[in-house]
Amino acid sequence: MPQFTILNDRRFWLFFAFMMCQFGYPLGAFNEWWTQTGVFGNNNHPGGGDFINFWVASRAALEGHASALFDPQNYSALLTEQFGTDYGYRWLYPPHxxxxxxxxxxxxxGLxxxxxxxATLLLYLxxxxxxxxxxxxxxxxxIAPVTALGLLNGQTCFLVGALFIGGVYLWDDRPVLAGIFLGFLTVKPQFGVLIPFVLLIERRWWVIGTAMATAGCLIGASVIAFGVEPWREFFVSPLSASNDVLLADRTDLMGIHLAPFGAARFLGFSPATASIVQLGFSLFAVGALSATxxxxxxxxxxxAMLIAATYLFIPYVLFYDLAAPTFSALSLYFGRQQQNAPGLAFSILLVGVGTLSFINGATTLIGIPLGPAVFAILCAALIGRAYQEGCEAAQPLPRAPVPRGRAIA
Known part of the structure; x- marks a missing residue:
């Protein structure tokens, strides 16, 4: 029996990778937050960064100005009135x-x-x-990088991650609860764009019905609370907040994108060319999901393929949006639903997914955004894994040995 050393323990290498990431971007951002310097914490921009969006939006909605959030100029005015500048933020969420x-x-x-x-971190955990x-x-x-980034940025990553994994991992055992989670996931609809495709293929009617009912109730409640106008603005506003973000020429913003569109924009491609690049990756994602x-x-x-394909399919993914892929990667890394954990190469890939925010941040410093490549390689690896599992399932079961001797009449 080989002698045990800590270097043989996959928990050590995962812990090592996570700790290395914490000494990268999170430590620097936390220092800015604590010392009230930089963009993460100063007199005009409180710690928690993007949480400004949610606080200002909730106050505006309480005061009866929900429609103003969906007009970039009006929303900019709300932020400027409160903080003296709009920080380039736009409201991108549906009314519900x-x-x-x-x-x-x-x-x-602060409270x-x-x-x-x-509350959202607790729900996720x-x-x-x-x-x-x-x-x-x-x-x-x-201790995962996504947790530090989510807290430092004040983002929805824990809420989205909780609803995503709760919906897709529970639909075998708890289809109604899974449908409720997926219905709530429509508050950030891009992350559920491939889920209906899978639900229809697998004929999960209870999940579909519950998700539709939940989303319908949320939308109806938002109409009662805020009226129809916010929805009209959300769909037909002549000033598109999403275009303001996707078409921005800010290198710092494109550097934290993990989607193919953002990576192509970071490399200097035009929006039209970046859209073609995104289309190619999206088609590959759908093909990989279908093959699985x-x-x-x-x-x-x-x-795992559904989660990876989703993050490759959608054009807007930022470095703090990795709660669902992190959980999925850990599940595969430790072999939760099979006897043996994966081999060395696949394990390295899974650790890369769990630390992708750091890896992509490091490689963009030398001009190479690796986010889309990591998700594409993961999809390819999962196709290979699916092929192996399909071959194992197709093998005939061993026949039971026939007992020797004369049968008793």
């Missing part, structure tokens, strides 16, 4: 998202930030613990 953040406007900024981030079947995952997620289902892969492989 306001229902989830509406109470935040009742509290001072609202603590309540929102604490509780759902992850339920799916994992133990508390070990909570410790890993607490045709090959009769195991449930954990199919879910």
């Amino acid at each position: 998202f306001l229902l989830l953040i509406l109470p935040l406007g009742l509290f001072p900024y 609202a930030f603590a309540l929102f981030m604490g 509780v759902i992850a613990r339920r799916l994992w079947g133990g508390w070990e995952i909570v410790g890993w997620l607490l 289902h045709r090959l009769q892969a195991r449930p954990d492989t199919k879910v």
Whole structure:
């Protein structure tokens, strides 16, 4: 029996990778936040960065100005009135998202930030613990780069991650609950764009019905609360906030994109060329997802492919949006639903997914955005994994030995 050393333990290498990431961007951002310098914490821009969006939006909605959020000029005026500048922010969320953040406007900024981030992180950890079947995952997620980035940026990553993994990992055992999660996921609809495709292929009618009912109730409640005008502005506003973000020429913004569109823009391609690049990756993502289902892969492989394909398919993914891929990567890395953990090459890839925010940030410093490549390689690796699992499922079961001797009449 080989002698055990810590270097043989995959937990050591994962811990090492996570800690290396914490000494990168998160440590620098935390220092800016703590010392009240830089963009993450100063007199005009409180710690928590992007949470300014949710706090200002909730206050505007409480005051009856929900429609103003969807006009970039009006929204810029709201931010400037409160903080002296708009920081280049735009409101990108559908009106029913306001229902989830509406109470935040009742509290001072700091308390609202603590309540929102604490509640969404707790939801993410509780759902992850339920799916994992133990508390070990909570410790890993607490030290994962996505957690530090989510807190420092004051973003929705924990909420989206909780709803995403809760929906796709529970639809075998708890289809109604999974449908509720997916219905709530429509508050950030781009992350659910491939889910209907899978639900229809697998004929998960209970999940589909529950998700549609949940989303319908949320939309109806938002119409009752804010009227029809915010929805009209969301769909037909002549000033498109999303275009302001996607078509921006800011290198710093493009450098934190993990989608093919953002990577192409970072490399200097025009929006039209970047759209073609994104289309190519999106088609590959759909093809990989379809192949995984045709090959009769195991449930954990199919879910991992759905998550990876989604992050390759959509054109707007930022470095803090990795809560769902991080959980999926950890599940595969530790071999939660199979006897053996993956081999060396696949394990390195999974650690790369869990630390992608750091890897992409480091490689963009030398002009190479690796985010899309990592997700594309993961999709390709999962196709290989699905093929192997399909071959194993197709093998005939060994026949039971026939007992020798004369039968008794």
